[in-house]
Amino acid sequence: MNRLLQTKLSLMMFLEFFIWGAWYSTVAVYMTANGMENLTHWPFMVNPIAAIVAPFFVGLIADRYFPTEKVLGTLHLLGALFMVLTPMAVSSPVVFILLLLAYNLCYMPTMSLANTLSFHHINDQEKDFPVIRVFGTIGWIVAGLIISFVLGYFVSSSIKPEETALPLYLTAAASLLLGLYSFTLPHTPPPAAGEKVSFRSIAGIDALKQLGSKSFYVFLFSSFLICIPLAAYYNFTQIFLNNANFDNIAATLTIGQMSEALFMVLIPLMFVRLGVKWMLAAGMLAWILRYVFFAFGAPEPTTWMIITGIALHGICYDFFFVTGQIYVDKKAPANIRGQAQGLIVLITYGVGMFIGARVAGRVFNSFLGDAAALNLSQWQDFWWIPAIFAACVLLFFILFFNDQVIDKDATAEDISV
Numbered sequence: 147m148n149r150l151l152q153t154k155l156s157l158m159m160f161l162e163f164f165i166w167g168a169w170y171s172t173v174a175v176y177m178t179a180n181g182m183e184n185l186t187h188w189p190f191m192v193n194p195i196a197a198i199v200a201p202f203f204v205g206l207i208a209d210r211y212f213p214t215e216k217v218l219g220t221l222h223l224l225g226a227l228f229m230v231l232t233p234m235a236v237s238s239p240v241v242f243i244l245l246l247l248a249y250n251l252c253y254m255p256t257m258s259l260a261n262t263l264s265f266h267h268i269n270d271q272e273k274d275f276p277v278i279r280v281f282g283t284i285g286w287i288v289a290g291l292i293i294s295f296v297l298g299y300f301v302s303s304s305i306k307p308e309e310t311a312l313p314l315y316l317t318a319a320a321s322l323l324l325g326l327y328s329f330t331l332p333h334t335p336p337p338a339a340g341e342k343v344s345f346r347s348i349a350g351i352d353a354l355k356q357l358g359s360k361s362f363y364v365f366l367f368s369s370f371l372i373c374i375p376l377a378a379y380y381n382f383t384q385i386f387l388n389n390a391n392f393d394n395i396a397a398t399l400t401i402g403q404m405s406e407a408l409f410m411v412l413i414p415l416m417f418v419r420l421g422v423k424w425m426l427a428a429g430m431l432a433w434i435l436r437y438v439f440f441a442f443g444a445p446e447p448t449t450w451m452i453i454t455g456i457a458l459h460g461i462c463y464d465f466f467f468v469t470g471q472i473y474v475d476k477k478a479p480a481n482i483r484g485q486a487q488g489l490i491v492l493i494t495y496g497v498g499m500f501i502g503a504r505v506a507g508r509v510f511n512s513f514l515g516d517a518a519a520l521n522l523s524q525w526q527d528f529w530w531i532p533a534i535f536a537a538c539v540l541l542f543f544i545l546f547f548n549d550q551v552i553d554k555d556a557t558a559e560d561i562s563v
Contacts, residue, residue, distance in 0.1 A: 154331060155264050155278045160285035161324040162260050165222075165253070165317055167286030169229070171399045172293060172313040173246075174384050179309035180236050183385075184514060187507025188243045190381045194500035196250035201488045203255050210336050214266070218259045219328030225252035226321035233311035253321075258488075263334045276410075283407050287400040292316070294397035308384070308395045357478055357486060361549030365426070366493060368543040369470060372430055373498025375437065375532030375539075376462075378506040380499075382528070383456070386440065389519050390447040401453060405460025413464055422473050423547055429466025430540040432458045437533035444526040467494070477549075506532075
């Protein structure tokens with residue numbers, strides 16, 4: 147692939163995930179510092195709502211009528227506007243949350259648009275795309291490091307930068323930059339121009355019908371269920387770290403992304419040795435261990451246990467989500483692979499994360515009561531709930547999933563993503 151093109155696409159991916167990491171790992175801390183401690187689950191509900199809407203927007207409009215780079219740029223410019231307005235509404239929780247919803251409705255479609263643009267201009271997806279996509283993980287890590295170690299110079303030493311609006315303004319600035327930069331990206335015509343619009347294909351119903359089997363339904367249901375405890379991690383780990391008196395919260399959370407980058411490299415080797423079933427099971431086991439470490443590490447708090455729990459995010463994400471994407475890609479016929487991947491995103495990051503955020507929020511608020519924050523003993527009890535839930539999902543999956551489609555066919559070359 148042309149080196150200049152690779153650089154341009156890598157920078158696009160870097161900014162795409164820099165933007166997400168800058169606000170997603172800090173917004174709950176900011177809300178808690180501004181009297182919205184019982185509403186911190188809402189940003190993690192509006193994000194899945196946008197994930198549910200995104201496939202329909204992309205499938206009905208972006209894929210059919212406008213060049214991808216122009217849609218990508220326009221959405222990021224609109225997102226920058228909504229994110230600038232969001233902290234201005236901090237005294238009005240309803241408006242604050244609605245502005246976050248508007249922002250996410252702009253942002254979430256850009257994830258698939260960035261992938262579409264990249265795939266259109268590269269020749270070898272298995273070889274070239276991972277090199278481009280890893281810059282997204284780096285972008286998330288850099289965002290966390292900047293928030294903790296750079297933005298701190300602009301606030302009082304008694305205040306953590308995560309408690310201020312600075313991460314949200316950083317998100318807006320990066321959105322503005324990517325919005326403008328997107329118009330310089332290579333022209334990418336709408337990939338489905340002229341094709342008949344089908345609600346069934348956009349929603350993944352056709353893919354579900356063709357892929358229907360007992361094990362695939364077990365995988366799909368397990369993917370949905372495991373996103374319920376996942377929502378507790380994204381929503382409440384940042385608040386937990388704040389209550390445990392961690393400094394540099396955003397930077398600490400990037401340990402999970404560093405782990406993700408490491409285990410991504412190990413996937414081909416582990417996949418060949420374990421096969422799809424036990425790779426997915428290992429990912430879910432890491433979910434359980436993560437919350438167990440949080441629970442045991444809460445009362446003191448014990449730093450190494452909490453850090454280990456965060457570091458397990460790499461196994462949780464790579465061994466389950468990346469392996470799941472590979473499983474779907476190998477199982478689906480070529481003509482419905484895009485639909486099948488969209489279905490998984492809809493079920494996991496959409497419906498699963500929405501329900502998970504709602505459930506986690508209710509559980510958290512039941513512990514919180516009228517207090518301003520949970521004490522560390524309450525945090526220990528809180529983390530046992532997603533641990534037990536994830537254990538039940540793992541047991542269900544092991545008992546009922548028996549698909550061997552990749553176990554027999556996959557090679558290290560096939561799965562080097």
